[in-house]
Amino acid sequence: MESLTFRHTTTKPLPGTKPQAITGVVASGNLEILLERVLPPDACEVAIETPVAGYGPVWEAVVADFVARAQPGGVRISINDGGARPDTVSLRLLQGARLMEA
Amino acid sequence: MAGPDRDRLSWYEASARQRLDALLDPGSFTEVLGPAERRMSPHLPLFDLPRAFDDGIVVGSGSLDGKTMFVAAQEGRFMGGAFGEVHGAKLVGLLRAALDVKPAAVLLLLDTGGVRLQEANAGETAIAEAMRAIVAARAAGVPVVGLIGGRAGCFGGGGLIAGTCSRLAVSEGGRISVSGPEVIETNKGAEEFDSKDRALVWRTMGGKHRRLIGGADAFCADTVSAFREAALRLIADAPAFDLDTLTAEQARLRARIDRFGQCRDATDIWAKLGVNDPDAVPAMDTGAFDETVAQAREAVHDAR
Numbered sequence: 001m002e003s004l005t006f007r008h009t010t011t012k013p014l015p016g017t018k019p020q021a022i023t024g025v026v027a028s029g030n031l032e033i034l035l036e037r038v039l040p041p042d043a044c045e046v047a048i049e050t051p052v053a054g055y056g057p058v059w060e061a062v063v064a065d066f067v068a069r070a071q072p073g074g075v076r077i078s079i080n081d082g083g084a085r086p087d088t089v090s091l092r093l094l095q096g097a098r099l100m101e102a
Numbered sequence: 103m104a105g106p107d108r109d110r111l112s113w114y115e116a117s118a119r120q121r122l123d124a125l126l127d128p129g130s131f132t133e134v135l136g137p138a139e140r141r142m143s144p145h146l147p148l149f150d151l152p153r154a155f156d157d158g159i160v161v162g163s164g165s166l167d168g169k170t171m172f173v174a175a176q177e178g179r180f181m182g183g184a185f186g187e188v189h190g191a192k193l194v195g196l197l198r199a200a201l202d203v204k205p206a207a208v209l210l211l212l213d214t215g216g217v218r219l220q221e222a223n224a225g226e227t228a229i230a231e232a233m234r235a236i237v238a239a240r241a242a243g244v245p246v247v248g249l250i251g252g253r254a255g256c257f258g259g260g261g262l263i264a265g266t267c268s269r270l271a272v273s274e275g276g277r278i279s280v281s282g283p284e285v286i287e288t289n290k291g292a293e294e295f296d297s298k299d300r301a302l303v304w305r306t307m308g309g310k311h312r313r314l315i316g317g318a319d320a321f322c323a324d325t326v327s328a329f330r331e332a333a334l335r336l337i338a339d340a341p342a343f344d345l346d347t348l349t350a351e352q353a354r355l356r357a358r359i360d361r362f363g364q365c366r367d368a369t370d371i372w373a374k375l376g377v378n379d380p381d382a383v384p385a386m387d388t389g390a391f392d393e394t395v396a397q398a399r400e401a402v403h404d405a406r
Contacts, residue, residue, distance in 0.1 A: 001150055022137045025117055026154045027179040034137050034155055051152050080152050 002053040006046045006063045010073035013041035014100055021099035024092045031084040033077060033096045041074045050081035062086050066093040075100065108326040113251040114275040116326065118160050118175035121211055124326040125249075125333070126164035126173065133162040135192055143186050145221040154180045157188040161196045167334055169206035172196055178213030178254030185259060186218040190228020197235035200244050207245045207337040208236075210267065215282065216258015229259030236266045237343075245269065245340035249329050251276040251322065255307070258282070268343070269336035271320040271329060272309035274388075278317060279307040301384065305368040310383055310391060314372055314398055315358065321395065323388045372398075 014037070024032040039045060046063045066072075070093070077096065084092070108124040116124070122131055135141050137155035146153050158180040163172050174193050176183040185193075193210075200208050217225035236246045248267040250256045255277030256264050264270055264278055272278060281289075283297035296302060305311055312318040319336055322328035341347050365371045372380035375398040386394065 001147060001152070020136075020138055022119070022155065025177055025179045026152050030179070032137075032154060036138060049152060051150060078155070080154055082152055 002048075002050050002056070004048040004050070004056055004059050006048075006060060008044045008046075008064070008067045010042050010044050010067060010071045012071050013073035014071065014075050014097060016101035018100045018102060021096055023096045023099060026080045026082045028082055029084055029088065031079055031081040031089060031092060033079050033092050035072075035096045035100050036076045036078075037074050037100065038076050039074050044072045044075055044077070046077045046079065048079040048081060050079075050083075052081070052083050058086055059089075062089050062093075066090060066097075070094060070097040072097050072100075108330060111326045112324050113249075113273060113322075113326055113329055114253060114324050117179070118158075118177040118211065118213065121326060121329075122160055122164070122173060122175045125209075125211075125330050126166055126171070127168065131162055131164035131173070133160060134196070135161065141188050141192075143188055143221065145187065145224070149220050151181075151220065157186060157192065158183060159189045159192050161192045163203075163205065166206075166209070166330065166337075169337075170203075172200050172203070172205045172208040173211065174208075175211035176213040176252070176254075176260075178215075178252040181218055182215035183213040183252065183254040183260070184215050184218035185225040185228050186221040187224035187228065189218070190225055190232065194228060194231045194235050197232060197239055197246075200235075200239045201242050204242070204244060207247055207333075207340070208239060209333055210246065210248045210263070211252075212248050212250050212256045212260050212264060213252030213254045214256060214258070214260035215254050216260055226259065229262060232263050233266045236263065240266075240268055240343035243343075245337050247271070247333055247336050247340070249333060250278055250318070251309070251324060251329065255279070255282075268340040269320070270312075270318040271322050271332035271336060272312050272318040273322045273324045273328070274304075274309045275324055276309045276312075277304070277307040278309075278312050283307070305384060310386075311368050311371075313391075313395055314375060314377070314383075315362075316354075321388070321391060328388075 021035045142153040158177045161174045245268040248270045251273035261280040283303045286295040287297040313321040320332040369380040
């Protein structure tokens with residue numbers, strides 16, 4: 001298993017008040033994403049556990065793109081990966097952010 | 103976001119969380135040991151396998167038509183919904199708590215291949231403890247109803263657990279058995295049971311067969327609302343858990359072996375049950391199948 005953690009500063013907090021959301025399932029080619037509103041409003045942390053080692057730079061790029069798009073300030077994101085492709089990861093992250101805004 | 107549409111949501115396709123959200127009265131579900139608690143498997147990291155925050159089972163309480171329910175839903179896509187240590191402990195804890203709280207019923211949304219091989223001892227123990235806890239809950243007057251229609255089916259120890267429930271509802275896609283198709287083929291050969299023959303698999307273990315021989319008590323269309331209606335109906339007519347019920351079950355199971363023990367295929371059994379055109383059963387829609395069930399006396403049955 002490889003553990004990766006990325007910390008970002010955002011320009012604004014993620015809208016909404018929902019304290020927590022979860023989406024996705026740990027299955028082949030899929031992943032689960034747990035979002036918790038527990039950080040200062042301009043901080044975002046993404047922690048990943050993946051059985052597929054060696055893709056740190058790809059995760060870093062996908063996470064940076066998501067943070068730039070969603071500005072998920074205040075949210076800690078924890079990921080259990082089941083070997084998802086980058087496009088699936090990106091969609092799940094945006095889906096998770098949307099659930100928190102509801 | 104709009105609430106879940108239980109008339110359109112496919113039970114087979116839905117995740118464990120989606121099933122619970124749509125099954126229960128809106129907003130009524132309270133989870134115990136939710137994902138944020140991170141009670142994950144202590145064993146899977148030893149095998150370099152990914153974990154799930156809820157260890158593949160969602161447990162808690164909610165209401166169904168205003169009545170308090172305890173619920174457990176297995177996620178069939180995480181490790182085939184299989185029982186590990188934490189997964190099993192969450193189910194057993196819920197069932198034991200039912201003895202104190204006395205909910206109107208416990209609903210088990212089973213979707214499992216059985217025991218997780220990476221933590222098999224703990225999983226096997228959990229199966230035994232869950233069966234004992236179900237029996238204790240039933241003896242205390244709390245019906246335990248199994249709802250089966252997920253892609254993992256209900257196999258291995260899950261099949262044993264299903265056998266201890268007060269009532270079972272199953273859909274066409276749902277399968278109930280102990281040894282799965284691949285297990286039988288591996289042990290007995292493809293001549294005995296060809297696991298790639300999907301028609302054979304479904305007419306041997308599928309929902310329609312289980313309903314026809316009385317192994318399941320309700321047959322549902324593949325929607326959450328169909329399972330909800332079935333659950334309400336089955337809770338209302340759950341049998342008493344007493345010596346009379348068990349003696350009758352034993353007698354029926356014995357009679358079932360006498361009557362069907364020589365059959366070579368499920369279609370032979372259906373013919374003996376009085377189904378006019380057994381070969382037509384797999385293609386029947388829910389309405390036509392319900393009529394067929396109504397003519398097969400065996401389907402009214404307390405024995406799994």
